[in-house]
Amino acid sequence: MSPHIRCTDLVRIFSAEGVEVQALQGLTLAIERGELTAIIGASGSGKSTLLSILSGLDVPTAGRAEVAGHDLLAMTARERTRYRRHTVGFVWQQTSRNLLPYLTAVENIATALSVSHTPRRTRRSRATELLELMDIANLADRRPAQMSGGQQQRVAIAVALANSPEVIFADEPTGELDEHNSQLVFDALRTVNVELGTTVLIVTHDQAVSAQVRRTLQIRDGRMSTEVHRSTRTDEHGNESTHAEEYAVLDRVGRLQLPEEYLRALALRDLVRLELEPDHVEVHPTALRKDTA
Numbered sequence: 001m002s003p004h005i006r007c008t009d010l011v012r013i014f015s016a017e018g019v020e021v022q023a024l025q026g027l028t029l030a031i032e033r034g035e036l037t038a039i040i041g042a043s044g045s046g047k048s049t050l051l052s053i054l055s056g057l058d059v060p061t062a063g064r065a066e067v068a069g070h071d072l073l074a075m076t077a078r079e080r081t082r083y084r085r086h087t088v089g090f091v092w093q094q095t096s097r098n099l100l101p102y103l104t105a106v107e108n109i110a111t112a113l114s115v116s117h118t119p120r121r122t123r124r125s126r127a128t129e130l131l132e133l134m135d136i137a138n139l140a141d142r143r144p145a146q147m148s149g150g151q152q153q154r155v156a157i158a159v160a161l162a163n164s165p166e167v168i169f170a171d172e173p174t175g176e177l178d179e180h181n182s183q184l185v186f187d188a189l190r191t192v193n194v195e196l197g198t199t200v201l202i203v204t205h206d207q208a209v210s211a212q213v214r215r216t217l218q219i220r221d222g223r224m225s226t227e228v229h230r231s232t233r234t235d236e237h238g239n240e241s242t243h244a245e246e247y248a249v250l251d252r253v254g255r256l257q258l259p260e261e262y263l264r265a266l267a268l269r270d271l272v273r274l275e276l277e278p279d280h281v282e283v284h285p286t287a288l289r290k291d292t293a
């Protein structure tokens, strides 16, 4: 089966005032159905550009992008609208972008349901069901201003789920929250992933998020650079511990990005010496500079 989200050699070039910016420089990624994944990257690394493409708001300059079997480069305007209403759901950083301020929690969810022509009589029960899943049924009749930031984001997740999307994209969903509320929002996203089997992709600059998910992809300069996989192991005494393993992404032409801390630790720059061993490759620092070599 093909991955639920797949990007291949994605390039996005912006031209502003005669200057070209390569926001994505051949980004490749594959996320399986039902995965809960985080993409982490510094400001300017290309996260928002990637999310705009995956959410159908923008189109890449080159490359391919597919989500839940939809080819994002081949969709008509009508298919794109359907895709945005039914296939994917969004949770944005600004709570104000997720919820209508003059409507209650239930009314916000009902509005999302009315857009997809869900019969009026079933809207309230569906909204209540989603608020229960998010553990905030008690907030049904409150407006956003009467809720904490964390509560608003959980209502936002319920709104995003209204039309049973296959994929949820969350852009810095905890950017405006304190640690406690952030935890509640991550727990809610995990519930969505586990209980409903929805594929969840969180995009953030916050390194701490990697502790919340099994797989973290690092984006650097518009490309995937490294991946961290976390797993829980149980020893013979029944004690659980979490293990994290870091992988570098090797692209089709053999390029890889070494983690920044490795570069710093050994002062690796310009030219490094490579050595092929029977079962691994060694990278050694040298004093050689690119322009003097």
Ligand SMILES: Nc1ncnc2c1ncn2[C@@H]1O[C@H](COP(=O)(O)OP(=O)(O)OP(=O)(O)O)[C@@H](O)[C@H]1O
Pocket (backbone or CB within 6 Å): 014, 015, 016, 021, 022, 023, 041, 042, 043, 044, 045, 046, 047, 048, 049, 050, 205
């Ligand atoms: N519409 C645009 N026009 C010109 N350049 C753009 C445009 N959108 C993004 N860029 C540039 O593309 C690069 C990647 O931007 P992007 O917003 O995707 O990064 P980001 O990782 O989401 O950053 P942040 O976390 O600050 O939002 C940046 O250099 C940015 O200035």
